[in-house]
Amino acid sequence: xxxxxxxxxxxxxxxxxxxxxxxxxxxxxxxxxxxxxxxxxxxxxxxxxxxxxxxxxxxxxxxxxxxxxxxxxxxxxxxxxxxxxxxxxxxxxxxxxxxxxxxxxxxxxxxxxxxxxxxxxxxxxxxxxxxxxxxxxxxxxxx
Amino acid sequence: xxxxxxxxxxxxxxxxxxxxxxxxxxxxxxxxxxxxxxxxxxxxxxxxxxxxxxxxxxxxxxxxxxxxxxxxxxxxxxxxxxxxxxxxxxxxxxxxxxxxxxxxxxxxxxxxxxxxxxxxxxxxxxxxxxxxxxxxxxxxxxx
DNA sequence: CTACATGCAAATCCTTTGCATCCAC
DNA sequence: GTGGATGCAAAGGATTTGCATGTAG
Numbered sequence: 001x002x003x004x005x006x007x008x009x010x011x012x013x014x015x016x017x018x019x020x021x022x023x024x025x026x027x028x029x030x031x032x033x034x035x036x037x038x039x040x041x042x043x044x045x046x047x048x049x050x051x052x053x054x055x056x057x058x059x060x061x062x063x064x065x066x067x068x069x070x071x072x073x074x075x076x077x078x079x080x081x082x083x084x085x086x087x088x089x090x091x092x093x094x095x096x097x098x099x100x101x102x103x104x105x106x107x108x109x110x111x112x113x114x115x116x117x118x119x120x121x122x123x124x125x126x127x128x129x130x131x132x133x134x135x136x137x138x139x140x141x142x143x
Numbered sequence: 144x145x146x147x148x149x150x151x152x153x154x155x156x157x158x159x160x161x162x163x164x165x166x167x168x169x170x171x172x173x174x175x176x177x178x179x180x181x182x183x184x185x186x187x188x189x190x191x192x193x194x195x196x197x198x199x200x201x202x203x204x205x206x207x208x209x210x211x212x213x214x215x216x217x218x219x220x221x222x223x224x225x226x227x228x229x230x231x232x233x234x235x236x237x238x239x240x241x242x243x244x245x246x247x248x249x250x251x252x253x254x255x256x257x258x259x260x261x262x263x264x265x266x267x268x269x270x271x272x273x274x275x276x277x278x279x280x281x282x283x284x285x286x
Numbered sequence: 287c288t289a290c291a292t293g294c295a296a297a298t299c300c301t302t303t304g305c306a307t308c309c310a311c
Numbered sequence: 312g313t314g315g316a317t318g319c320a321a322a323g324g325a326t327t328t329g330c331a332t333g334t335a336g
Contacts, residue, residue, distance in 0.1 A: 017310060019316060038300085053318055058301065060316095074217060080300090093265045104263060111254040116274070120247060122236045124276035131259065133267035160335060162291060181325085196293055201326065203291095223325090 004030040007069050007084065016067070024050040025060045026084075029070060035081035035092075035101075035128075073128040075101065083128065091128060095135035102135065147173040150212050150227065157210070167193040168203045169227075172213060178224035178235075178271070216271040218244065226271065234271060238278035245278065 004027045012018055028044050029036065036044070038057050045052055052060075061082045064070040070082050075094055078101065089106040109126045116122045147170040155161055171187050172179065179187070181200050188195050195203075204225045207213040213225050218237055221244065232249040252269045259265045 017315065019310070021317070054300090055302080055319080056317055074219065076217060093259065093263060093267075096268060102263065102265070104259070104265075108255060108258050108262075111258075112251060115251050115254075116236065116247070116276070119251075120236060120245065121279040121282070122245070122247075122274075122276055123282045124236075124274055125239065126274065126276070129274075131255075131265075131267055131269065131272075133259070133265055133269070136264040139264075139266045160290065162335070164292070197325090198294080198327080199292055 011067065011069070014067070021050070021052050021056055022060055022063070024048075024052070025057065026064070026069075029064075029082065029084050035073065035075075035083040037079045037081050039079075041082070071128045073130055075130045076132065085127075089127065091126075092130045093135065094130050094132050095138055096132050097134055097138040100135050100137075104131075154210065154212070159210070164193070164195055164199055165203055165206070167191075167195070168200065169207070169212075172207075172225065172227050178216060178218075178226040180222045180224050182222075184225070214271045216273055218273050219275065228270070232270065234269070235273045236278065237273050237275050238281055239275050240277055240281040243278050243280075247274075 004023070007026050007030070008018060008023060024045055025041060028041055028048075032040075032044070038054065038061065041061070042052060042054060042057050045057075061070060061072070065072050065082070069085060071085050072080060072082055073092065074080050075092065078094060078099060090103045091106065091109065093102040093104055095101075109129070113124050113126060116124050147166075150169050150173070151161060151166060167188055168184060171184055171191075175183075175187070181197065181204065184204070185195060185197060185200050188200075204213060204215070208215050208225070212228060214228050215223060215225055216235065217223050218235065221237065221242060233246045234249065234252065236245040236247055238244075252272070256267050256269060259267050
C-alpha cells in the first residue's frame with residue numbers, strides 16, 4: 001500500500017491545487033489498495049463523511065490519471081476501475097463466467113512487449129491490462 | 144474473407160432462426176472484413192437498402208457473439224467493434240496519440256497464453272485484443 | 287400456427303458539459 | 312483577490328428493455 005502523503009506532496013511540488021475533495025479521493029484509493037469504480041469511490045467517500053458528486057469524482061480521477069498518479073483499466077462487463085500506480089505493477093485476469101478478477105504480476109507481459117517493440121516498432125503501454133478467459137474453477141466445470 | 148454462406152449454414156444446422164436482418168448483418172460483416180461498430184453496421188446496412196434499428200443491430204451482434212461467430216473488441220476511445228471470427232486471428236495495436244489501429248498476428252500472444260495457463264491455471268480467451276501504446280511514427284516525435 | 291424476432295419508444299447507465307458559486311493559494 | 316475547482320442540473324452517447332406487431336419454421 002502506498003502512502004497518500006507521498007502522492008499529495010508530489011502533486012503539491014508540481015504546483016497542483018489540493019482541495020479536500022482531491023485529498024479524500026487519493027486517500028480512499030490508497031487505503032483501498034484494490035481497484036475501484038467511480039461508483040465505489042463515491043460510495044466509500046460518502047460512507048466516511050465526504051459526499052462528492054459523481055461529476056467531481058470523474059474529474060478528479062481524470063486529473064490523477066493525467067498526472068500519472070492513477071491507472072485506469074477497462075474491465076469490460078465489470079466496468080472501468082482506477083487504482084494508484086505502485087511499483088508492483090500488475091494486470092488482471094477477468095473470468096468471463098463468474099466475473100472474478102485475479103491479479104497477475106507484470107513480468108508475464110515482458111515477452112509480448114519485447115516482441116511488439118522489435119517486430120512492430122510499437123511502444124506498448126501495457127498498464128493494468130485486463131485479460132478475459134476462464135478462471136481455475138470455471139474452466140473445470142465447462143467445455 | 145469468410146463466406147457468409149458458411150456462417151449462415153452453420154447457424155441453420157444449429158437450429159437458429161435466420162431472418163433477413165440476421166443474414167444482412169452477417170453479410171455486411173463478412174464483406175467488410177474490417178472491424179465495424181454498431182453504428183458502422185447500421186450505416187452500411189441502410190446504404191444498401193436494409194434499414195435496421197440500432198436495437199436490432201445490437202441484438203444481432205450479441206446473438207452472433209454468443210454463438211461464437213463474431214468477436215467483440217473494445218478499442219477504448221475508438222469504441223466497441225465487431226468482426227467475424229476467422230482462422231487468421233489477429234489483434235490490434237491502438238496508438239494513444241494518433242488513434243491509428245494496426246493489426247498484429249495472433250502468435251505474439253502464444254507465450255503469454257502458455258504462461259497464464261501454466262502459472263495461473265487460467266484459460267485465456269485472447270481474441271482480437273486491443274493493446275494501447277505509441278505507433279512507429281508517434282513514438283519518434285515524442286518522449 | 288406459434289414461438290421467436292423486430293420496430294418503436296422509453297428507460298437506464300455512464301460520462302461530459304455549462305454555468306453559478308466557492309475556495310486554495 | 313483570482314484562477315481554478317466544485318456542485319447542480321442538464322445534455323449526451325451507448326446500450327437495454329417492454330410491449331405490440333410481424334414472420335420464419
